[in-house]
Amino acid sequence: MEQIFSKLEFLTNGEGFIDITNDLKLFIEENNFHSGILNLTSLHTSCSLTINENADPNVLRDLKKYMQSIVPHNSYLTLSKNREEISYKHYQEGADDMPAHIKTSLTNTSLSLSFQEGRIMLGTWQAVYLWEHRIDRKKRIINVHIIGEKNAKYI
Amino acid sequence: MEQIFSKLEFLTNGEGFIDITNDLKLFIEENNFHSGILNLTSLHTSCSLTINENADPNVLRDLKKYMQSIVPHNSYLTLSKNREEISYKHYQEGADDMPAHIKTSLTNTSLSLSFQEGRIMLGTWQAVYLWEHRIDRKKRIINVHIIGEKNAKYI
């Protein structure tokens, strides 16, 4: 059993999803790993890692719209009977910043993926996404770490 | 340190929870693993994996009801001041399909469990559940992967 650590960089383009599944496959391949765990960590508190559908693009649009709708900019209404309006105290970095922290905590910052014979164990309709929650273009770094076994000829 | 990969199949019965803790224990036992990480991946985008209470069944009923209430079928109200009504664009696979994708992204598609001496490290009141979000009966596949050490007599 061996380990490898690296970082993958992505340039995001406002709120939305970047399919990183192929980048992960390449990372496994280039390092000649056969089977193991690929542990991903987003090094940021305003974007997420998530697994969701890769077929109808409306799924991603609806996901983004839903998250925007339950975590609005500036203020939100509670689900209590009185429907109080609450404003964020952390607003200095932009109206989209605190909502981005909340969206991150409602989804995932890290993901553990299993791979066997170089293939990430995902269903036919699944992809791994970097989910950007900020509206500005951002450089995002994902820490990638494998614990696993290498292909026979590389042992 | 050794690895094993397999798949567990479950037949769900509409929205709700299936306690899979015992199936996971059996998988560890049958493969003679002593201690390690059991990495679970649901191969679907409309059901989840979650750890929650195994005692009062009302906890699971309230969890399901809450999720149905904040991710309704067909359309939902935003938490913005104007309480706009938003309809899903992805509706072709049934009124429960897009809500199921959203519920999946609000919970988990994968889980990493630690086990020691064959026992999954969970609290007394915890169980691991497959959480079905679709209303129809579905065959669901969970990928199971262990990295760990085998019992002494099997090494």
Added chain:
Amino acid sequence: MEQIFSKLEFLTNGEGFIDITNDLKLFIEENNFHSGILNLTSLHTSCSLTINENADPNVLRDLKKYMQSIVPHNSYLTLSKNREEISYKHYQEGADDMPAHIKTSLTNTSLSLSFQEGRIMLGTWQAVYLWEHRIDRKKRIINVHIIGEKNAKYI
């Protein structure tokens, strides 16, 4: 590759966050691990593990307030057009108990962290938090489990 299992205990002080990053670093150091995966499991169904910002304390205040607002005590309004009011059926352990189970299922019970040369792979502004969702003071146990390689002189 070696393994170690242990438990860390924390005394919480009502709803809010305890930064456990340093406790995790110490656990890695004291056991002379160099690089690997640190798998954390909260053994409770009414507190969470989460990674979020360690800089402006208003981020944590806003996170807590948001979660309290979308998962109120006693009852909540749905996001359906009729804005129905739903009461929890599981209320016997206190008005904060069922909301705590829901908040746990919306965040995380387990986390897999990567560490290299004794350093947990986190961004500059990230910390690992134990997020208490109950209002009473509670003793919380986090199971900690490393699979990794030890420092050269301890092999």
